[in-house]
Amino acid sequence: xxxxxxxxxxxxxxxxxxxxxxxxxxxxxxxxxxxxxxxxxxxxxxxxxxxxxxxxxxxxxxxxxxxxxxxxxxxxxxxxxxxxxxxxxxxxxxxxxxxxxxxxxxxxxxxxxxxxxxxxxxxxxxxxxxxxxxxxxxxxxxxxxxxxxxxxxxxxxxxxxxxxxxxxxxxxxxxxxxxxxxxxxxxxxxxxxxxxxxxxxxxxxxxxxxxxxxxxxxxxxxxxxxxxxxxxxxxxxxxxxxx
Amino acid sequence: xxxxxxxxxxxxxxxxxxxxxxxxxxxxxxxxxxxxxxxxxxxxxxxxxxxxxxxxxxxxxxxxxxxxxxxxxxxxxxxxxxxxxxxxxxxxxxxxxxxxxxxxxxxxxxxxxxxxxxxxxxxxxxxxxxxxxxxxxxxxxxxxxxxxxxxxxxxxxxxxxxxxxxxxxxxxxxxxxxxxxxxxxxxxxxxxxxxxxxxxxxxxxxxxxxxxxxxxxxxxxx
Numbered sequence: 001x002x003x004x005x006x007x008x009x010x011x012x013x014x015x016x017x018x019x020x021x022x023x024x025x026x027x028x029x030x031x032x033x034x035x036x037x038x039x040x041x042x043x044x045x046x047x048x049x050x051x052x053x054x055x056x057x058x059x060x061x062x063x064x065x066x067x068x069x070x071x072x073x074x075x076x077x078x079x080x081x082x083x084x085x086x087x088x089x090x091x092x093x094x095x096x097x098x099x100x101x102x103x104x105x106x107x108x109x110x111x112x113x114x115x116x117x118x119x120x121x122x123x124x125x126x127x128x129x130x131x132x133x134x135x136x137x138x139x140x141x142x143x144x145x146x147x148x149x150x151x152x153x154x155x156x157x158x159x160x161x162x163x164x165x166x167x168x169x170x171x172x173x174x175x176x177x178x179x180x181x182x183x184x185x186x187x188x189x190x191x192x193x194x195x196x197x198x199x200x201x202x203x204x205x206x207x208x209x210x211x212x213x214x215x216x217x218x219x220x221x222x223x224x225x226x227x228x229x230x231x232x233x234x235x236x237x238x239x240x241x242x243x
Numbered sequence: 244x245x246x247x248x249x250x251x252x253x254x255x256x257x258x259x260x261x262x263x264x265x266x267x268x269x270x271x272x273x274x275x276x277x278x279x280x281x282x283x284x285x286x287x288x289x290x291x292x293x294x295x296x297x298x299x300x301x302x303x304x305x306x307x308x309x310x311x312x313x314x315x316x317x318x319x320x321x322x323x324x325x326x327x328x329x330x331x332x333x334x335x336x337x338x339x340x341x342x343x344x345x346x347x348x349x350x351x352x353x354x355x356x357x358x359x360x361x362x363x364x365x366x367x368x369x370x371x372x373x374x375x376x377x378x379x380x381x382x383x384x385x386x387x388x389x390x391x392x393x394x395x396x397x398x399x400x401x402x403x404x405x406x407x408x409x410x411x412x413x414x415x416x417x418x419x420x421x422x423x424x425x426x427x428x429x430x431x432x433x434x435x436x437x438x439x440x441x442x443x444x445x446x447x448x449x450x451x452x453x454x455x456x457x458x459x460x461x462x463x464x465x
Contacts, residue, residue: 080458128414135411143394146404155462156394160408163390163455170415 007085009226016223023216030209037202054112059187060207061105064214065133066168068098071218072140073165076158086222088154089229091161092144093221097214099137106130117181125174126182129167136164150229246331247339254343257316264312264344265351268305272352275301276359287364294365295373295424301359302352302377303384303417307406309348310388313340314396314460323396327464333457341389341452349381372427372434376441380420383445386452387412393459416444 006012038056045052072094078087109127110120121127140157147153175184187193193200244252258264279297280290290297317323326336356377357370365373391409398404422430422437 128418132411132414135407139408139411142404142407146395146398146402152397152462152465156459159390159455159459159462160394163412163451 004084009086012086013223013226016219020216020219020223023212023219027209027212027216030205030212034202034206034209037205042199042202048116051112051115054108056202056206058105058108058112059203060210061101061108062130063207064210065098065102065105065130066171067211068094068101068214069133069137069161069165069168072098072161076161079154079158080162086226088151088158089222089225090218091154091157093218093225095137095140095144095157097217097221099134099141101210101214102130102134102137106134122181124181125178126171129171129174133167133171136160136167140164150232246329247335250326250331250336250339251343254340255346258312258343258347261316264309264348268309268348269351269355271308272301272305272355273359275304276362280363291364291366291369294360294363295369295428296421297363298356298360298365298373299377299380299417299421299424302356302381303413305352306349306381306384307388307409307413309344310385310392310405310409312348313344313389313392315392318396318464323460323464327460333460334453337389337393337456337460338449338453341385341456344389345382345385349385353377353381366428369424369428372424375427376420376423376438379423379438379441379445380416383416383441383448384413386445386448386456387416389452389456390459393456393463396460397463416441419444 006015034056038053042053042056044050072091075087075091075094078084079091106127113122114120140160143157143160144153147156172185172188175182186195187200187203195203276297279301283289314323317326327333329336353374357374360370360373388405388409390412391405394408395405419437419441422432423434423441426432426437427434
């Protein structure tokens with residue numbers, strides 16, 4: 001089944017309704033496994049103690065915040081280039097979820113930074129660029145709410161998403177390009193991960209769990225958005241017929 | 244005369260004759276430069292140190308407020324529809340309008356910055372550095388702002404949408420502009436490093452801005 005087969009909203013809704021319970025179960029399973037591994041299996045850091053385990057939420061949240069914008073960028077291309085009917089729905093629904101993950105990343109990082117660095121916040125390159133990402137998420141959500149026609153709003157949001165995608169490589173490489181307080185890359189770097197497998201495994205499991213959580217929430221949100229647009233169309237038709 | 248030149252001259256003439264853009268921009272710049280020392284206290288040494296940052300912030304906010312003029316007047320009287328259907332490619336039309344806008348709104352801010360620096364006790368070398376970085380950075384502000392202005396052109400109750408969309412995208416310009424200005428005054432970092440990145444940001448916005456703004460205009464006005 002090609003992506004274009006999902007262009008039919010009814011077929012997409014059927015697929016979503018069938019698949020969502022399984023995805024919810026898988027999410028719960030993976031989150032339980034990840035949290036168990038993070039809490040009971042991963043060792044304490046010799047310097048930071050058990051506080052280091054915030055990392056198992058902070059790092060996957062950061063990855064998912066960037067993943068959200070990347071998904072929105074692909075959806076934006078789908079809207080502008082391939083005119084896929086559900087692409088703007090995908091883009092609209094990914095924005096609040098990505099914003100939530102970005103906020104989670106900033107909040108957990110801030111709570112972690114207080115005992116570790118002595119400060120809740122510092123204006124270094126990594127933190128500032130993630131904050132800019134969070135602001136851009138809110139900007140896209142504001143744009144969606146300001147334009148009334150969904151199709152037109154979708155195209156406007158798609159343009160803004162693609163313009164803002166420039167921030168993703170800036171976030172990724174900010175710790176390499178600038179002298180930052182935030183630590184440099186430990187996982188996705190040339191030469192492979194620099195952290196021990198006992199910590200890497202729970203991290204990967206939590207990252208996969210967060211990803212499936214993102215996709216579950218995204219699918220449910222897309223289903224809601226399609227139904228919302230149907231209600232809007234029915235209301236418009238009713239207003240046109242009755243008036 | 245080519246259509247591009249005609250478009251550019253039209254916008255310059257309109258801006259000069261109707262007026263308001265440059266004077267209002269400088270006036271708002273002056274007000275911001277007045278408000279900040281009132282807020283943080285008159286310590287002259289402190290003001291001299293953060294003076295370049297205040298000037299950059301004032302210029303950024305002043306250029307943001309002037310962005311409404313870019314497309315709103317033409318959209319109100321229908322000229323924008325004519326521009327959309329004209330033979331001149333929309334991207335070039337946007338480029339001409341942005342160039343005229345920068346000439347009539349951004350450049351006056353660059354000229355006003357050293358004068359306002361006197362109020363902030365900024366020393367001579369710093370004023371020159373601020374003016375030079377503003378000269379390199381204000382085109383980026385205009386072009387990035389053009390994208391935001393195009394996105395919000397057809398909205399009636401845009402409100403604060405334009406600043407919310409544009410300001411996060413202009414943050415790199417602000418960061419590198421101030422880094423270059425400070426590098427010229429104090430820093431161990433040579434002036435050239437952040438300055439060339441600032442120029443690169445302006446050139447990149449020159450390459451991307453017209454296309455994004457034109458696409459936004461097309462979808463906004465159908």
